[in-house]
Amino acid sequence: MVEVLVDTAVRGSIIALLAVGLTLIQGTLRFANVAHVEFATLGGYSAVALTGAGLGLLLSSALGVALVAVLAVVLYRLLFRRLLRSGPMIALIGSLALAIVIRATLQLLYGSRPRYLPTPLERGIDFHGALITPSQIRLVCISLGLLALLALVLKFTSLGRAVRAVAANPELADVSGLNRGRVVDIVWMLSAGLAAVSGILLSIDSAVGIELGFNLLLPVFAAAIVGGLGSIAGAVIAAYALACAESLVLQIDWGAIVGGTHHLEVGYRPAVGFALLVVMLAFRPQGLMGRAVRRG
Amino acid sequence: MLVVEGIKKHFAGIAALDGASIEVRAGESVGLVGPNGSGKSTALNCCSGFERPDAGRVLLLGKDVTGKEPWDVAKLGLVRTFQHANLPTKMSVMDLMLAGGHLVRGETIRHSLVSWKRVREEEADAVDKAWSILERIKLDKLAGHPGGKLSGGQQKLLSLGMALMGDPKILMLDEPTAGVNPSLRVELAEHLRKLQTEGVTLLTVEHDMRFISDVCDRVYVLDRGAIIASCAPAELSDHPEVLEAYLGRSGSRAVVESADRRTLS
Amino acid sequence: MVEYLLGVGILAAVYAINALSLNLQVGVTGLLNFGQVAFVGIGAYSVAILDSHDVPWIVGFLVGAVLAGAAGALVGRLGRTLASDYWAIATLALAELVRLVALNQDGFTGGAQGLSAVSGIWTGMSTTAREAATFATIVVVLGIAYLVARRVRNGQYGRVLVLIRENPDLAASLRHNVVSAKVRVMALSAVMASVCGGFYAMYISFIGPGQLLPFATFLIFTMVVVGGLGNTTGAVVGAVLITVLYDGTRFVRDWIDVSADQAAGIRILVIGVVLLGFLLVRTEGLVPEKVKAAHARR
Ligand SMILES: Nc1ncnc2c1ncn2[C@@H]1O[C@H](COP(=O)(O)OP(=O)(O)O)[C@@H](O)[C@H]1O
Ligand SMILES: [Mg+2]
Numbered sequence: 001m002v003e004v005l006v007d008t009a010v011r012g013s014i015i016a017l018l019a020v021g022l023t024l025i026q027g028t029l030r031f032a033n034v035a036h037v038e039f040a041t042l043g044g045y046s047a048v049a050l051t052g053a054g055l056g057l058l059l060s061s062a063l064g065v066a067l068v069a070v071l072a073v074v075l076y077r078l079l080f081r082r083l084l085r086s087g088p089m090i091a092l093i094g095s096l097a098l099a100i101v102i103r104a105t106l107q108l109l110y111g112s113r114p115r116y117l118p119t120p121l122e123r124g125i126d127f128h129g130a131l132i133t134p135s136q137i138r139l140v141c142i143s144l145g146l147l148a149l150l151a152l153v154l155k156f157t158s159l160g161r162a163v164r165a166v167a168a169n170p171e172l173a174d175v176s177g178l179n180r181g182r183v184v185d186i187v188w189m190l191s192a193g194l195a196a197v198s199g200i201l202l203s204i205d206s207a208v209g210i211e212l213g214f215n216l217l218l219p220v221f222a223a224a225i226v227g228g229l230g231s232i233a234g235a236v237i238a239a240y241a242l243a244c245a246e247s248l249v250l251q252i253d254w255g256a257i258v259g260g261t262h263h264l265e266v267g268y269r270p271a272v273g274f275a276l277l278v279v280m281l282a283f284r285p286q287g288l289m290g291r292a293v294r295r296g
Numbered sequence: 297m298l299v300v301e302g303i304k305k306h307f308a309g310i311a312a313l314d315g316a317s318i319e320v321r322a323g324e325s326v327g328l329v330g331p332n333g334s335g336k337s338t339a340l341n342c343c344s345g346f347e348r349p350d351a352g353r354v355l356l357l358g359k360d361v362t363g364k365e366p367w368d369v370a371k372l373g374l375v376r377t378f379q380h381a382n383l384p385t386k387m388s389v390m391d392l393m394l395a396g397g398h399l400v401r402g403e404t405i406r407h408s409l410v411s412w413k414r415v416r417e418e419e420a421d422a423v424d425k426a427w428s429i430l431e432r433i434k435l436d437k438l439a440g441h442p443g444g445k446l447s448g449g450q451q452k453l454l455s456l457g458m459a460l461m462g463d464p465k466i467l468m469l470d471e472p473t474a475g476v477n478p479s480l481r482v483e484l485a486e487h488l489r490k491l492q493t494e495g496v497t498l499l500t501v502e503h504d505m506r507f508i509s510d511v512c513d514r515v516y517v518l519d520r521g522a523i524i525a526s527c528a529p530a531e532l533s534d535h536p537e538v539l540e541a542y543l544g545r546s547g548s549r550a551v552v553e554s555a556d557r558r559t560l561s
Numbered sequence: 562m563v564e565y566l567l568g569v570g571i572l573a574a575v576y577a578i579n580a581l582s583l584n585l586q587v588g589v590t591g592l593l594n595f596g597q598v599a600f601v602g603i604g605a606y607s608v609a610i611l612d613s614h615d616v617p618w619i620v621g622f623l624v625g626a627v628l629a630g631a632a633g634a635l636v637g638r639l640g641r642t643l644a645s646d647y648w649a650i651a652t653l654a655l656a657e658l659v660r661l662v663a664l665n666q667d668g669f670t671g672g673a674q675g676l677s678a679v680s681g682i683w684t685g686m687s688t689t690a691r692e693a694a695t696f697a698t699i700v701v702v703l704g705i706a707y708l709v710a711r712r713v714r715n716g717q718y719g720r721v722l723v724l725i726r727e728n729p730d731l732a733a734s735l736r737h738n739v740v741s742a743k744v745r746v747m748a749l750s751a752v753m754a755s756v757c758g759g760f761y762a763m764y765i766s767f768i769g770p771g772q773l774l775p776f777a778t779f780l781i782f783t784m785v786v787v788g789g790l791g792n793t794t795g796a797v798v799g800a801v802l803i804t805v806l807y808d809g810t811r812f813v814r815d816w817i818d819v820s821a822d823q824a825a826g827i828r829i830l831v832i833g834v835v836l837l838g839f840l841l842v843r844t845e846g847l848v849p850e851k852v853k854a855a856h857a858r859r
Contacts, residue, residue: 032646079841086844089593092646093782094840096595100779101833107826108819214775218657221650267665274654274661281651282639344734370736378734384727386791387720390855395720396735402717403737405749409712419717423856439855444727455731462736 002130007247010136010205012240013143017198018216019223019235020150021191026224027167028187031084031091035075035099036195037213037220043068043196044208045106048115057117057204065196072192073185099214106210114207117200139201146197147236150190154232163187218270219246222277246272297322297466297497298374303342303352305335305521312338314521315352318499320466325488325498327508327529330518331542336501337379339518340468343499344376345369357465373465377472379501381451385444389435389454392443393426394419396458422461429457432487434480448475453484466497473504485510505529517541567692569808574699575760577800580784581703581710581793582753587782588791588850589714590746591726593649596636596656597754598777602663603629604755605762605772609676610669618682618763625755633751637744653775660773675769679762699760703797706753711793713749715853722746723791776829780807783836789846798848807832 022036046064051057075098083094124131154160162183199212223242227234249272250264298320305313312335320326328336341347343354345366354362361369383392399422401407401415408415430436433453438446443454452472459467472488473481481504488511492498502508508515509529517525517532519541525532532538579601586592607625608618636652663670670676683694713719724732725739733739762768780803788799810828813819819827839846 032650034650079837082841086840088646089587089591090840090844092593092649093786094837096779096782097833097836097840100776100829101837104826104830104833108823108830111820111822112825113822218650218654222654225647225650265665268661271658271661274658277654278639278651278658281647346730346733365738365740366730366733367736367738370734375736376734378730382728382731384724386727386850386852387723388852388855391720391853392724394717395724395732395737397717398736399717403721405713405718405745408716408718409709412712415716419856424858426856427858440852442852458731458735 002128004244004247004251006127006130006132006136008240008244009140010243011246012243013140014198014202015216015219015223015243016147016236016239017143017194017201018220019227019239020147020232021194022220022224023227023232023235024163024167024187024191028163028184029080029084031080031088032095032221033080034092034095034217035102036095036191037217038099038102039068039072039192039195039213040199040202040216041106041208041210041213042071042102043199044117044203044212045110045115046196047117047200047203048110048208051118057119061197061200064200065193068196069189069193072188076185076188103210103214110210112210114209115203116207117203119204133205135205139205142197142201146194150194151232159183159186215270218277219243219273222273222280225277226280242273242276245276297324297357298343298499299353299355300339300343301353301355303339303349303354305338305342305347305349311521313342313349316518316521316523317352318516318523320497320499322497323492323495324514325492325500325512327512327515328499328501328518329503329505329508329515329532334518334541335521336518337470338521340376340470340499340501343369344374344468370462374468375459375462375464375466376468377452377455377459377470379470379474381448381455383443383446383451383454385442387443388440389430389443389446390423390426390439392454392458393430393461394422396461397422397425398462426457426461429460433457449477449480452476453480456484456487460491464496466499467491468499468501470501471503472500473502473507481507482510505532564689564692567689567696569805571692571696571699571764572808573801573804574696574703575757575764576781576784576804577703577797578699578706578757578760579754579781580788580796580800581706582750582757583781584785584788584791584793584796585710585713585722585746585750585753588785588789588796589719589726590722590743591645592637592743592747593645594636594652594747594750595649595775595778596652596654596659597781598773598775599652599656599659600629600633600751600754601758601761601777602656602659602768602773603632603751604758605768606663606670606676606758607755608759609679609762609768612679612763613676618680618759622756622759625759626752629751629755629758630748633747633749634744636751637747638740656773656775656778660770663773664770671769673770675767675771676762677767679766679768681763681766695764699764702756702760706756707793707797709749709753710796713746714793718742779836780832783832783839785846786836786839786844787846789848789850790844791850792846792848795846795848795850799846802847803832803835806835 018037018040022033025033025036043064046067047060050060050063079098080091083091119135122134124133154163166180166183202212219242223239224235227238246269250266250269300316300318302315302317303313304315316339328339330336338347342349345364348363353360356369356372356374399418401411401418427436430439433456435450435454446454452475456472473484476484485507488498500511512529515527515529515532516523517538524537524541525535527535583597586594604625607628608621611621611624612618636655639651664673681695682698683691686694721732721737721742725742729739784799784803785796787803789795807828810831813827814824
């Protein structure tokens with residue numbers, strides 16, 4: 001049971017950091033960015049590159065996050081703005097294409113074998129039968145701290161108000177004298193930065209591979225959608241709930257239902273997210289419905 | 297024909313419709329007027345199945361159609377147009393007209409693959425009908441143009457033409473003259489009157505009071521989601537509450553002015 | 562050389578069937594199916610599994626078509642309440658579910674090893690003649706698929722589908738059942754995709770979960786976009802060009818000195834860049850969707 005708890009905290013944090021970014025972009029641009037999770041992969045590899053160049057882990061991580069944030073704004077200006085002008089469908093296909101391009105480029109540069117960050121070997125702590133590593137504790141604390149910080153920024157600063165104004169009504173924000181372009185830039189930096197943090201934390205905890213982001217795509221979308229897109233709190237709660245569900249499904253002895261003892265094969269772990277996503281989309285699409293286009 | 301009983305509709309706290317009741321008898325031409333945001337379009341949406349009312353009923357030809365799918369309502373003979381035409385740029389005017397038609401065979405995969413000849417005959421008949429309607433609304437010269445590239449007024453006319461392709465029993469028009477050339481408005485009014493004599497029932501949402509008095513036998517006035525008056529178009533100026541609705545609280549200056557000009561003069 | 566060309570030709574024709582199917586969904590109806598490979602997989606596995614039990618291949622095709630058609634209809638119905646981008650994500654999730662099942666139900670699908678030694682068609686002939694006969698057969702099937710797609714696109718049903726793509730409310734107001742139209746087009750496309758999958762498994766005489774990766778769908782998207790979204794002929798043109806390009810890059814290691822891993826990266830990169838380039842510079846593709854001329858007066 002403790003194992004489920006640890007599992008939920010670690011995986012939930014990773015998903016949550018990505019899901020809030022996805023939700024922010026969706027809120028401000030009304031567009032589902034499939035390439036969002038690739039910012040996590042990019043974060044991991046920038047840390048690999050920078051530590052490889054001899055920088056310390058902490059400095060590499062900070063620089064890596066900054067790099068990814070800047071890259072995100074450049075991509076938005078050069079690419080997404082143009083794609084979005086051709087309509088949401090083209091933008092969605094385009095973001096998928098960008099994701100593939102990023103992944104293929106990384107494979108070209110680094111190969112498809114996983115890379116490890118130079119982390120000091122630390123002894124795991126035995127916590128009521130479950131093994132916790134210090135890096136996992138740091139991962140959860142940093143994530144929760146950043147999520148709390150984000151919530152505070154969005155709630156109490158003028159930037160937060162601007163973001164919420166754009167999210168509430170993308171067309172109107174211009175009129176009320178807000179610089180919409182600036183707000184959107186900042187949202188891209190914020191969400192890509194959080195994604196990079198998530199990627200680096202995950203790389204430290206295990207390793208970084210070209211599929212790091214893609215493997216998180218569906219759980220992250222599931223969390224963002226289940227949380228009711230545009231809702232930061234919803235996305236965070238849904239992320240931890242999803243992680244918990246994934247962990248539980250593997251732990252539960254389904255024998256009670258099918259007879260004998262029967263645990264689901266570990267290979268099906270990702271299926272939980274997919275299934276949850278499909279079921280949620282099919283039966284509880286509130287907040288993510290093709291919201292009645294204004295038929296004025 | 298159409299009976300609307302006390303429909304209510306809320307959007308995130310605001311009441312777009314607050315217990316409005318409307319009745320349109322067969323063969324009648326009825327107008328629906330009111331300031332911007334008073335719930336006229338929402339009322340049409342509720343009647344045509346695009347919005348499910350929170351309360352109240354909609355009866356069409358004696359059948360309860362509350363909350364039915366839009367296509368099921370349309371199949372009973374109710375066709376509506378939209379305030380914003382938004383016609384596609386990838387379809388020609390003729391294509392759009394045919395899409396408005398009722399080509400039973402061509403619409404099934406099986407028939408369009410197997411019985412080519414019957415499908416072609418059906419389509420040829422629809423093409424004839426489309427040409428004659430396009431001539432009536434003076435868009436025949438533009439039949440090959442992309443529908444979405446027409447002017448706003450032409451798009452509204454074309455929407456009407458598309459609606460007519462399906463031989464509606466009742467036609468609901470949402471601001472049919474918005475953007476339409478003033479000289480064409482008179483003609484449009486004549487068309488609608490002619491349709492009425494051909495047995496089509498009409499419900500028209502409109503800001504242009506002259507047009508309303510040309511086309512409608514009776515008018516409902518909607519204000520803040522409730523019907524505040526029902527009378528002949530000429531009697532509108534006798535109702536103080538109507539004037540107040542327009543002059544007192546209306547948000548749009550244009551509406552105030554047009555109400556001034558039309559209703560008071 | 563002849564055999565190589567025939568091989569590419571067969572692959573192009575198989576992919577073209579797939580592209581026609583995806584074009585009906587994405588190009589004509591605007592349904593962004595990111596899980597197309599699942600329909601292909603259903604067809605391919607049906608043929609392969611039944612073949613391993615010595616059932617005639619035609620039965621495998623029929624079973625695959627029925628299963629895929631049913632799956633397509635269900636996915637189409639799911640589209641009911643969803644905004645188009647979430648529907649796209651949902652289809653991706655469904656395809657991944659199908660792949661996971663293929664990967665984990667070892668007894669049935671051969672698990673990670675997949676099913677090999679799927680017998681092809683024209684097994685009695687010698688190699689080159691057999692390739693030629695296979696090519697001819699698949700071209701005939703492609704011809705039929707092309708005619709079906711074209712008739713559907715150019716008739717009233719296609720008109721309604723395009724109207725649904727552009728303005729679904731308008732379509733609904735003109736008494737077109739939007740849900741039923743989507744369900745039917747999804748079922749039809751899924752059947753076409755399953756046929757493609759059946760031939761694919763028979764041609765490479767193998768099917769495994771590695772063939773069901775999302776990249777397989779992405780490749781078809783590239784074909785449809787390059788050819789021209791919404792244009793039936795474009796889908797075939799795009800399929801041929803991208804097949805030649807993707808197959809040609811197999812020889813990248815003959816040209817530059819890279820590891821196998823990097824070579825795989827380059828092949829994917831080329832496809833991704835082509836797709837992104839077309840989306841940015843020539844969104845309408847090589848053969849753009851046409852606005853149909855008005856029918857003449859009688
Ligand atoms: N889909 C919707 N979501 C939220 N509010 C809506 C929606 N449709 C209409 N409204 C609101 O309902 C009220 C009535 O709108 P509408 O029926 O369009 O008025 P009218 O057509 O008379 O101008 C307005 O305040 C409008 O903002
Ligand atoms: Mg209105």
